[in-house]
Amino acid sequence: MYRYTEFDHAFLAERNAQFRAQVERRIDGSLTEDEFKPLRLMNGLYLQLHAYMLRVAIPYGTLNSAQMRQLAYLAETWDKGYGHFTTRQNIQYNWPKLRDVPDMLDALAEVGLHAIQTSGNTIRNVTADHFAGAAADEIADPRPVAELLRQWSTDHPEFQFMPRKFKIAITGAPNDRAVTAAHDIGLRIVERDGQIGYQVWVGGGLGRTPMIAKVLADFLTLEDLIPYLEATVAVWNVIGRRDNKYKARIKILVHEYGLENLRAEVETEFALRKSLYDAARARDLLSEITASFAPPAFETAPVEGFDAAYAADPLFRSWADTNLSEHRADGYAIVSISLKKQGATPGDATADQMRVMADLAAEFGHDELRISHEQNVILPHVHKRHLPEIHARLRAADLATANIGLISDIIACPGMDYCALATARSIPVAQEIATRFEDLKLEHDIGPLKIKISGCVNACGHHHVGHIGILGLDRAGVENYQITLGGDGTEDAVIGTRTGPGFSYDQIVPAIERLVMAYLELRADAGEAFLQTYKRLGMEPFKEALYPEAAPNAA
Amino acid sequence: MAREFTPKVVTANDLLEGDVVYLTADDRWSRRLNEAELITDEAHATIRLLDAERQPDTIVGAYLADARAAEGGPAPTHFREAFRMRGPSNYAHGKQAEA
Numbered sequence: 011m012y013r014y015t016e017f018d019h020a021f022l023a024e025r026n027a028q029f030r031a032q033v034e035r036r037i038d039g040s041l042t043e044d045e046f047k048p049l050r051l052m053n054g055l056y057l058q059l060h061a062y063m064l065r066v067a068i069p070y071g072t073l074n075s076a077q078m079r080q081l082a083y084l085a086e087t088w089d090k091g092y093g094h095f096t097t098r099q100n101i102q103y104n105w106p107k108l109r110d111v112p113d114m115l116d117a118l119a120e121v122g123l124h125a126i127q128t129s130g131n132t133i134r135n136v137t138a139d140h141f142a143g144a145a146a147d148e149i150a151d152p153r154p155v156a157e158l159l160r161q162w163s164t165d166h167p168e169f170q171f172m173p174r175k176f177k178i179a180i181t182g183a184p185n186d187r188a189v190t191a192a193h194d195i196g197l198r199i200v201e202r203d204g205q206i207g208y209q210v211w212v213g214g215g216l217g218r219t220p221m222i223a224k225v226l227a228d229f230l231t232l233e234d235l236i237p238y239l240e241a242t243v244a245v246w247n248v249i250g251r252r253d254n255k256y257k258a259r260i261k262i263l264v265h266e267y268g269l270e271n272l273r274a275e276v277e278t279e280f281a282l283r284k285s286l287y288d289a290a291r292a293r294d295l296l297s298e299i300t301a302s303f304a305p306p307a308f309e310t311a312p313v314e315g316f317d318a319a320y321a322a323d324p325l326f327r328s329w330a331d332t333n334l335s336e337h338r339a340d341g342y343a344i345v346s347i348s349l350k351k352q353g354a355t356p357g358d359a360t361a362d363q364m365r366v367m368a369d370l371a372a373e374f375g376h377d378e379l380r381i382s383h384e385q386n387v388i389l390p391h392v393h394k395r396h397l398p399e400i401h402a403r404l405r406a407a408d409l410a411t412a413n414i415g416l417i418s419d420i421i422a423c424p425g426m427d428y429c430a431l432a433t434a435r436s437i438p439v440a441q442e443i444a445t446r447f448e449d450l451k452l453e454h455d456i457g458p459l460k461i462k463i464s465g466c467v468n469a470c471g472h473h474h475v476g477h478i479g480i481l482g483l484d485r486a487g488v489e490n491y492q493i494t495l496g497g498d499g500t501e502d503a504v505i506g507t508r509t510g511p512g513f514s515y516d517q518i519v520p521a522i523e524r525l526v527m528a529y530l531e532l533r534a535d536a537g538e539a540f541l542q543t544y545k546r547l548g549m550e551p552f553k554e555a556l557y558p559e560a561a562p563n564a565a
Numbered sequence: 566m567a568r569e570f571t572p573k574v575v576t577a578n579d580l581l582e583g584d585v586v587y588l589t590a591d592d593r594w595s596r597r598l599n600e601a602e603l604i605t606d607e608a609h610a611t612i613r614l615l616d617a618e619r620q621p622d623t624i625v626g627a628y629l630a631d632a633r634a635a636e637g638g639p640a641p642t643h644f645r646e647a648f649r650m651r652g653p654s655n656y657a658h659g660k661q662a663e664a
Contacts (some may be wrong), residue, residue: 057578059645059648060652060653060658090656090658104653104658108580108581355656427654435648487642489644
């Protein structure tokens with residue numbers, strides 16, 4: 011994987027020293043909170059409901075074992091022994107003290123991690139397919155380009171005071187696991203006549219005005235990619251709205267100004283920037299970066315051990331059926347480690363669990379780990395003969411939950427248990443849905459179903475693209491939960507449709523249960539997933555299940 | 566017609582610890598809502614908020630939160646303030662652990 015250069019290390023050290031001095035000046039009273047706030051946000055430090063929160067970037071979701079161990083060290087030393095993995099492939103620490111944060115950042119820098127641009131009106135941490143470099147369906151590994159974008163966007167002088175934040179995601183596979191259609195810019199690597207190119211999607215986003223991205227450029231060469239993206243961000247930076255933060259994102263510009271008009275502006279700007287751009291240098295840089303993402307030397311070895319365990323051990327078989335994905339190399343698998351044990355907080359891992367995952371990556375996984383936007387951890391390159399031992403060690407660490415893609419594999423934002431912006435809780439709703447269906451022993455029968463929960467309209471929990479989306483609101487001083495159906499975060503992205511009136515905190519889990527029971531009745535056969543049934547039948551039968559008192563035939 | 570003033574407390578987060586604090590009648594910052602000054606007069610509330618905002622080296626983000634008189638001191642009227650007073654619901658962390 012990519013190793014930081016001397017330049018990167020010096021930059022981080024300098025940046026951390028600056029922030030340490032800023033914290034000191036805040037504490038001694040030289041800086042007011044108004045002056046300090048933008049500085050702390052640029053370094054990932056929020057003030058939440060009960061404490062400060064430090065958001066650490068995990069660029070394109072890739073970690074090595076030393077980095078994961080360092081995340082565990084931070085959790086133990088300066089937090090309460092755990093960390094929370096987020097829907098943007100970051101990790102959040104919920105309980106740091108202001109004075110400790112500079113030490114935390116220095117500790118992160120030791121392993122090439124940082125919290126830069128995880129907040130503020132900048133280009134945020136670039137996210138990528140969590141199966142990058144491993145997936146069988148991949149055209150090209152998206153991470154070299156993601157790293158190029160990280161270098162380009164970090165401290166980019168033109169893009170530090172933009173109308174609003176700017177999020178980029180990239181996928182190198184036709185099956186979009188990076189939700190590219192819900193980003194300010196989504197990049198999709200495509201292949202045409204044997205040539206690799208980049209398709210640019212613009213103006214996607216969730217939040218209070220959810221929109222699916224549109225194609226801005228159908229096929230860009232590598233030489234054109236950075237100047238084109240720079241032109242796009244620059245145009246928005248100048249003409250994007252600054253009068254209203256709710257209308258500041260590029261999706262609103264696309265909507266109000268029009269895709270064609272935006273494209274014309276971008277093309278003009280692109281022509282200017284391209285002439286100033288050193289394409290040869292960028293090509294050299296990308297080939298250097300690409301070399302550092304070279305695939306590991308995959309082994310050829312027998313897989314009988316896997317086959318025997320699969321045949322003999324039902325627990326292992328169940329886990330293998332849900333938590334393994336197809337790898338590009340023969341004899342290999344991609345392992346998804348669920349951080350969604352029924353009843354646990356989605357995305358949380360203890361320091362001990364982080365170290366177990368780091369050990370497994372070091373011993374069996376070519377030293378690679380990934381964080382998914384679905385708040386799970388991935389071992390991307392594992393030879394199948396090691397899987398029985400990996401499963402046993404995950405079980406010992408309470409990490410062997412066999413539920414990837416199932417009803418308890420829920421995305422949930424921190425909600426009002428932590429977040430200062432939240433209007434309702436998310437975590438306990440996720441916990442109760444997961445334990446309810448565990449009690450009913452229906453999880454595997456229900457099959458693929460993505461439930462996503464946000465605790466406010468900002469939609470960090472991606473509820474708009476959940477097959478079942480849940481949005482927690484404050485209605486007249488009590489928590490109220492709206493349901494959307496039919497959302498989809500893949501390459502066929504769709505924003506879900508609201509079912510109708512919301513449900514109280516006590517009523518939301520029974521409502522979800524009615525919905526899922528209705529699906530089990532309605533599906534054509536056990537192979538028809540929830541989303542397919544919804545697409546076939548539409549909203550009506552699900553509404554009848556949700557609101558029985560409103561049904562015309564109600565008894 | 567102006568809305569009737571409802572009782573308030575002044576609350577904020579501590580600058581160094583980041584945790585929730587409440588302004589008391591004797592000008593301390595308490596970790597406990599029931600020790601806060603319950604303010605029933607709108608003009609007095611404005612003055613007390615200004616008092617709080619003059620202490621930027623101690624606290625961050627002071628505001629007036631609705632509260633009601635209860636046995637043993639002020640109590641929250643909105644669930645957000647109830648969570649701030651207690652801590653998260655998924656772990657026994659925050660104030661509920663210190664009680």
